[in-house]
Amino acid sequence: MTAPSLADAGIVQFGTSRFLLGHVAAFVHASREAGHTRDRILVVQTSPREAGKQKARDLHAHRHYPLVIRGRRDGQDIDTRETITSVADCLIADEQWPELEQQFIEHARFVVSNTGDNGYQVDDDSSLAAVPESFPAKLTKLLHARYSAGRDGLTVLPCELVSRNGEQLLALVQELAQRDYADADFDAWLTSRCLWVNTLVDRIVSAALEPVGAVAEPYALWAIEDQPGLELPCQHPDVQRVASLAAYEMRKLHILNLAHTYLVHRWQREPHSGIRFVREAMETPEWAAELRQVLDEEVLPTLAEHLERSELEAYRDATLERFANPYLNHALQDIAQHHPTKCQRRLQPVIESARRRGIATPRLDDAISSAQSTTHSR
Incomplete structure (x- = not known):
């Protein structure tokens, strides 16, 4: 499958989970609808599982998908359905790495991730591989390509349920960068030109809809810990810039x-x-x-x-x-x-x-x- 022009896909999202479809992508959709956000999302499928790749193909084929919100919030019963239009396309990392790397270099401004319980597991993976296996190694390789192309840094907003997730992901990327590239200027670029942001997410996305879509509860939270120079990828009442996540x-x-x-x-x-x-x-x-x-x-x-x-x-x-x-x-x-x-x-x-x-x-x-x-x- 060949992706269309992705010039407006400034958000690169690692993970095709129904959680992200019902959380981050929904916030970006609402922010775009309100005129606050110009960026759309490029979703990246990262695992070798064939079921995951098929989901990515379905997302590429449909892109617009339904989100059903059901439950009660602040004493009010809610049962709504809307069409989410914030996804520009979906790429499979194992099959479309050159396209992903080009997009990452030319258009990315934000990175969002939700890569599961083992998402930060690196083992013996290397970012020098043609297509690294782990998410941290994939991200390191893409960041090095962007740095080598003379581009500015970007903002990384991990959504994994790991305390201080931005700091932990930076530590993993730095370790891989120092081992694989041994470039002091690249190390400095990672910390001085990129923002690594701690976030906390909270929403139960209870079911997937076939072929693409999700059912979620009304409650939602994306708490993002503030730091100098931070720009948020969207504006939404449930996206909160906070002084501390503690x-x-x-x-x-x-x-x-x-x-x-x-x-x-x-x-x-x-x-x-x-x-x-x-x-x-x-x-x-x-x-x-x-x-x-x-x-x-x-x-x-x-x-x-x-x-x-x-x-x-x-x-x-x-x-x-x-x-x-x-x-x-x-x-x-x-x-x-x-x-x-x-x-x-x-x-x-x-x-x-x-x-x-x-x-x-x-x-x-x-x-x-x-x-x-x-x-x-x-």
Whole structure:
């Protein structure tokens, strides 16, 4: 497939996930419709999976795709459908590297990525390969081509769920650049001419539509940590330029993610309950009340040492509203993957902080103990 002119595709997006189609691409679409943004998106398919390549071909063939928003936000029921028109085209990196490199050199202004749980895994990959395997090595090779062409730097906005994702991605690219090119001027260009931005994303995009499209919840957030010289790729009420991501990360990890993990604990206690989805748990009065008690009596009083209580309560309310979304089949079995590890990351820091403050956490203690017992019994 041959891409048309991509002169207006100033955003290069690595990843074809339904999340990005229902999150970043939707924000860019709305910003273009409002006249705030001129850039469109070039989507890049990066994995060797044939299913992923077929999705890329479908996206190339359609480009305009439906986004269905269903659920409740701020007490209002929402069920809408719109056509997203922000995608200019989609390239398959393994098959169309020269076209991708040319676009990256000539027209790119922003890089966006959401490359999955192993997206930052490099192993023995090299950016000197004809087509590197890993996302960091692909990005390093493309940045070196842009630098060698005498072009200015660009803004990198990773969306992977990794703390300080911009800083971590820069560290990986610097390591690859120093090993593969050993060019001090290129190293300096990476840090002085490019902006590496920490971001946090939050939206449940619950289903894909065939051949291209997505179903998402109304709630959305793209928090982007400010730094000198930062220009955002779009304007939207759910795209927020913030001084620090710390509060956003803390709320998401220790309220929303913690609540998901606590529901898994409750689900594992009653394996024959017949409850499969988060929304079904919230429809069960006993389960919903217990989760609310955990948040109100153990979590929020503990987090209030660091964050404003009113902000915590507002985020709690939004979280419970999202969990009760009647359109969202968010399976507890899926959330239960790596449950002991999630308990350690999401629950244990709250327990330790509560203990220092003299706050009792009996339900969180029970959840941690159960997770540890399961691990030790294997």
